[in-house]
Amino acid sequence: MRNIIVSMILLFIGQMSWAQTITGVVKDTANSPISYATVVLYSLPDTTYVSGAITNREGQFKLTAVESKQLLLQVSSIGYKTRYLPAITDQTIVLEQDVVSIDEVVVKGTRPISRLISGGVQINVANTVLSGIGTGNDVLKRIPMITGDNGRFKVFGRGDARVYINNREVRDPSELDKLNSADIERVEVISDPGARYDATVAAVINIQTAQKPGEGFSFNARSSFYTGENNDYINQISTNYRKEGLDVFANLYYSNISSLLKGDISQIVDVDTLWCQNSYTNGGMRSNALNGTVGVNYEISENHYIGLRYDIKTSPQKNTKDIYLTSDIYADGVLYDKWKNRELKRTANRPVSQVNLYYAGQLGNLSVDFNADYYCGGTDTEGMHVEMSEEFGERTLYSASHIDNSLLAGKLQLAYPIGKGKLSVGSEYVDISRNDEYSNKDLPGFTSKVNVDETNLALFTEYKVLTNIGNFSIGLRYEDANYDYLVDDEVADDKSRHYRQWFPNASYATKIDKVELQLSYTSKVVRPSYRELSGNLAYGNRFMIETGYPFLKPTVRQDLSLMIVWKIVQASVRYVHQKNAIVTWIDRFESDPKVSVLTSRNLHELPKLAAMIAIAPTFGIWKPQLSCGIHKQWLDLTSYGINVRLDKPSFFGSFNNTFDLSGNFMINLDAAYNSKGHLSTSYIYKDSFLVDCSISKSFFDKSLQVKLAISDIFNQNRAVNEIMMPQTDLKNLYHFDNRALSFTVRYYFNSARSKYKGDAAGADALNRF
Template identity: 35%
Template sequence: MKKFYMVLTMLLLFANMAKAQQTIRGWIVDEQRSPIEYANIIALSVRDSSLVTGAITDNTGAFQLSVPNDAKVFLRISGVGYTQSNVSLPLATDTLQLKAEAKTMEGITVTAQRPKMAIRNDALVTTIIGSSLAKAGSGNDVLKRIPLLSGKDGNYSVVGKGSAVIYINNRRVNDATELERLNSSDIKDVEVVTNPGARYDASVRAVIRIHTVKRAGDGFGFDARSSVYYWENWDTENQLNAYYRHKGLEITAGTGYYIDNGINNQTTINEVQIANLWENRWNSESKSRSTNNNYTLSAAYEINQNHAVGARFFTNLVVGKNDNHGVFSTDILKNNILYDHIESQIQGKASAIPNKSLSAYYVGKVGKLGIDFNTDYYYGRETDKKITTEQSKNYENRMVTTVGQHANQLFATKLVLSHPLLGGNLSVGNENTYTNHEQTFNNEEGFVANATSSIKERNNAVFMEYSRMTSIGQLMAGLRYEHVNSDYYDQGVYSPDHSRTYNQWFPSFSFATQIKKVNLQLAYSAKTRRPSYNQLGNNVSYVNRFTRQSGNPTLKPTTLHDLSLVTNWKILTLVANYTETHNQIMYWNEQDPNDENITTLRYRNLDKLPKISLSLTASPTIGIWSPQLTLFYQKQWFDIERLGRKFDLSKPIWGIQMNNTFEFKHNWTVESFMQFNSKGITENTELISNCFNFNCSVRKTFLNDRLSVTVGVDDLFNRGSQQVILYTNTLKTTVHQEFDSRQAYVTLRYKFNTARSKYKGTGAGKNERSRF
């Protein structure tokens, strides 16, 4: 900590001793006088046009740069989709206008379509406004079609990086339904960050940043959406959002009601090779139902262009029937001879008190100093009760009743200060997170030991990030320090053996440049992946009388070193990632010392795991057809000790993803999505069958795009099955799962005077909450 403040003090002192400089300020707007975000302003020498310094406009179109008093320079201003402009100094006005690029063809002026993809600062940017994606429907509909992304319903992953955190206008998205409420026509662009810098939590490996267009106008507005899904069962999603805007004030309220019915048919074979060969084979058919109702209320007030405050409250209620029912038929073999046959039924029920989250923020500017402060609070508690009835052919029958409960509480703050420094921008910040996780497990019949544990954790972080435009490109360097103190309590008694203290540094670096028409970005970052609280817990889940599942309080955090290269040329984008992982968390098995045929699956840390991933995307536009083709490849170099010898787990995975959008007259849009994944291995799990998915939809809009109707089918060919093998030291688990993934659906959506939210909070402690 002392070293951090010493470095910061030296930088500030050096800035004060720097040569006397003049400051140039202004705003960049388009022909409608709307601000242009991310326009480039560079100061060039009048003598030889060499680069002196540069800056990028913020979301208000504002820029600021400093040059030596004796320097003779002029400004060159450019932006994606706009004609480049040179401006001499001193400025005649502080508001500078850029014109859209245009070309003339047979007397007709056609505004050039902006490139769909480009590299900007630390991100790969896809422009939405003015493209076919602006009519996709919702925010989810847009993200499904962004290169490098896969997922749905607010949960998305980046190729080679895993799960991504999502921001809308610099505010962290916590409610997955928020993306469904966001209109695609309101999205300006989407940024995918494959190597996030020091201002992000050290566990964040990928970021999706969504920027929306600024809508003018006060008054009342609302957005209503209803979707019905059907094939093997019914599901429904219903949302209503309303807002009131007056000058700088905005008040919003929203509610959502969701019913999800699921079917899961599974065949599992557990083979444990110890002194004897034990095989546990079961077929199961299970159905589940969940019902949720959530409410959001927020207020945001822009005091003036330099100061804004806001607060948001969110609660989610588990309402109605939330249960699951399963039927199991199990054969147990010992050395290939039938040991027992069991018929089982499982009844499960979930209940919860309404979880609550409250957040508040202040965003401001005092002189040249930018201030961004956020604070968050969260509390939730859930209870799961399960009754298992077993009818054994050769041994005693059982009824097993288990009740598990976990409660989570979080308080967090985050402060970021930014200031121009030496021709660039310096950001320093502090993030503090305090969490309390409690869980209990009870089995009244005594087949599984009861357990009570709690974890109290404090994470204090400081970070520094510096960026500057140079003559060779954009440089960005950052450093984050995290001090984590985790206290573990077993049965209410502090356990020093299971408590941990971590002090870690996480450096990051990125460099972006352009060589002729090729954009390049090279980035490195050190990250961590902390085990979830369930992975750290000592609760034991009862699967059947021969199989248990448990956490591991001794788990260590995983450390990752990420190196990435992103290149973009015209319609082509290539992304290459290399990741080296230490203390990888994986499933492992242990045998009961008193009964070798009882297997407990729990997590453990394994050694180094290096992995590469490559993806190539082409995004042309051919008349009414906008295709997008992505090829990807992933390979790891990894082996484990299995049955006394080295077992290789290095088989690669490759795949193809194809999106097609056809825009016809009279507001008709036809879309299709195809994805194919090959067999291969990831970590210690082998995919033993190819995966294929095909979705299609037709959309028609009415009333000047205020009303839209979408009809579609997900997983048309019903290939949403999964076949995998899990390998550990003595265990081999083969699983074949079939889900009710094929669904036909109809979505109706009506929007009236909807506008971009003024809420600017970025949130604090969000990654800690995800561990709950």
């Protein structure tokens, strides 16, 4: 068939000659542009390769060739039939969807289509059912390998992910709720981030939005109401104004959220006496936020951009936590005491300010990307702890904490084509300070003042090249991190640290027939949070206190992974080796052994294995997506005084269903399952099963959208774990009030997105705050 097509084209173009530049646009049958289609130019009759290109977000391409009278274009994209046609400039090329048969059921190869990219996988969203799903949050929840919600997501086998929108890190989780799914072009799930990312970044989710032409004013507004055991509210408005090279944007977000917590806690302590504490907890938290953003971008010339962005986060009212705890205490099986506790905390969030300044430009073939960030903020918390004991009477404890954070950071990245690849080099510098003061005048030894001053200098380089046998990428990052730990304004040499570390990464990707494969290796680090390093003692009850561990070492991770994409199937296998793994630990309080100290420790090593597979076919209006996987770790605590092996695997599965109905109606029914199993030093001793459902409809050419949803229909959202430590067994079962009915209205007027190209310097430090 291909020979016949080629022969017909030869007859058509045999006597014609062409200019050196060939341009065009690739679209689908719905007249929507197809981005990232492959366009290859051949000379005839021997079909010798001349040049190639990838279409941009508008489906446009541009090729350059030596003059020839016989040229042939090959245009292909996953999910579409490949076309061969004459190399005529300024033409529109329409690709038809490919259709395959599975068990005599016709399944269209419609997108979202997965394809491998350096370090991860890319999911196309534009022109798919996902584009009408609602928000950025709704889209990410339905991407294979991603779990989570409300702006906080994890990547399978890697853990917490940094979320970016157009290469700018998302600091405010509400940003994903502000993002219209129809504006998303694609989602990149980078499970093996390269050297340009901070060594602490385990995974990256980068959302790329489609560029819309036009100028003038635009805005979008959203209002949501949630009702369950509490009533919650979220309101948001975003505006944008464009005129020639000027782009001004602003948004305002307000939320008032309440949550309830119920739990059963059992703690057994075996010292000179066998102590057993059975507790029931019941209470709630209320938080509110008023966040604002203003910014400006300016296009100096075609290849030079500058911008400034200011974010402020405030809480008009104090956030509160009010928890009641009822406990029965037994000593060697005999009732020792009963008490009722109340813990009340009020936190005043001082305004958090962050300023970002960027420049992005092209100097010939040299790409330049510079970012500078300043951050400051803090909290003041007042606590009251009331204990009513049948045997020891009543007492009230008062505490207060004061936290200040500040950061100054800069990042420069340069990229230049060398040979068939591109070389990137860069540097990042971070200077941060944290002041943490805690006082409890009613308990001796519980008042402290800790300061941490940190500087971190990083140098990195990465080279990516395309060869005949596949794509190669190799990178190296060097970090020089210095921590000065001060107690009562005096440097504590035994707790201060200085690290000089190298972090290599490499990947190889190829395609065998229609199967894409990528093998990756990365070296990463997990640095302890400031809370984990803090030596401050936080009082829980007469049998439990919490503190950090200033002697924690960073965890060094070595990751080896294999990713496979074949048509509508995506799979991955990952092995992770962690040295000095940071885990939850329980020690004894030195002056009173029956009191447990909840803290953190380093384990010598913690190896893990993770594997998953996902399939996403289409059956008419029904678009299902089935994912399943397994986590397995190998951990023997015998050498730590505990005769137990924590190596039971855990399984997970999800089944998401979208029904794309006529009249702009859409129904979603999603289910997720997680089994029992070991996770670090904890045992998840109960299975969990969650089901969500929603129905939405769009009006006025999708400018207005209404959505009715029910979350956690069977009220099964809970957190369970058991921690077995030397002389201690702690068991927790918490229920949350996630079952709720919600109603959301969104309105988009001349919808547009800011062209802001800034990235965040010092990303790791900001997240650790």
